[in-house]
Structures are given as C-alpha cells and as structure tokens.
Amino acid sequence: EPEVTQTPSHQVTQMGQEVILRCVPISNHLYFYWYRQILGQKVEFLVSFYNNEISEKSEIFDDQFSVERPDGSNFTLKIRSTKLEDSAMYFCASRSRRGSGAGKTQYFGPGTRLLVL
C-alpha cells in the first residue's frame, strides 16, 4: 500500500541553523500539507500546497518557513534560522484529488522529530 515517507526521522540542529525536512507524498496525490506537534500538545496546521503554490498557511508559518516541490516527487519544508521553540515533530501529509471519498482523507508520514539546541 502506498505511503507517505519522511526523512530524516530525527534531526538535531543548533539554534540559528537552517534545516530542510523532506517528504515524499503518495505518488498520485495533488494536495500536500505540513503540520507540527510540539511535545505533549496537539497537532497544528502549518501550510498547504497545491498546483505548485502555497494555498493556505497558518500564523505559525512565518517568513522563517518555506516549502518547495523541487521535482515531481519531493515536498520540502525549510526553516531558515531555527529557534528553540521550533523543536517539534513535523508531519507531512498528502491527499488525492477532491471529490472522491479517499480524496477527503489526508495520509500522514511518520514524522521528523526536530530538536533545536
């Protein structure tokens, strides 16, 4: 069964450093998302991406964040200058075209655990 994959599974970085989190969505999916979950807290929406552009973003997704789909398979989240409060689990999700039953469901990757020191 196709699944969303994410790399790396864990990342430790120093405050102020740039990090890139990578995701490979399910191949026929068209909508892509990033969420984050600070330890012990709920999952929060960061950004959605469709047709090679950001379609929606939350207030968390400030100028330090950017997303890109550099080729036909990868979907990346970049944090330009990490802060301590960026430490969290970052989840990528994807879903297929709208209108179908399965298209209403987002499928999540296993997450990248980011620790900023």
Add this chain to the structure above:
Amino acid sequence: AQTVTQSQPEMSVQEAETVTLSCTYDTSESDYYLFWYKQPPSRQMILVIRQEAYKQQNATENRFSVNFQKAAKSFSLKISDSQLGDAAMYFCAYRSAREGYGGSQGNLIFGKGTKLSVKP
C-alpha cells in the same frame, strides 16, 4: 473559526471491553468532514475512521464506530473488543468541505487528544 474539543485527556479500558472517546466541535459550516486519527508511541498518525457531515449514517470500520450527532456537534469514537494494540493517543479532527480558490484546501483542525490505555 472552527475548534475541536476533546474533554478527556486520558481514558482507560480493560482488554476486550468497550470504550467511548468524546469529541465536540464548533463550526458555522454545514458541510465538513470529521476524522479520528490514532497516534501510537511511534508517533505516526494513522487514520482510524472518517465521517462526512452530510451522511446521517454513522461510519464503521471493524471494531471502530462513531456516534455522529450533527445538531449537538458531537463526534464520539467507540472502540469495541479493545485490544492491547489500541493503546495510543487518539485525535479528533475537523476539515471544511470548502475547497478551491478562496476556500480552504482541506487543512485539518485537531483536538488536544485523548490518551487511551488498555489493561490486560
């Protein structure tokens, strides 16, 4: 703005018994989707069940079923014949049905979660 509330931070159930996890939500929209996701210790988010708001029939997936009360904005999850592998965090999530330009692209709004323990 839509909100999702899970009022039970922790729940416990005996193996083979039934447990119900509560979720309420607030929205002014009439068309939306509701989900339950399971997050085991590995922290992977796994879809458990989905409900379309326009469907009156409650969704069912094997041992998992929901009690969807649209007027009350309630969406509880019932787990029957609980198994040790059901132990996890369970998140209720809401998604607007509006899509396209000027509308949401379907981002999920999550509750804070309920930690379910299963006792052997």
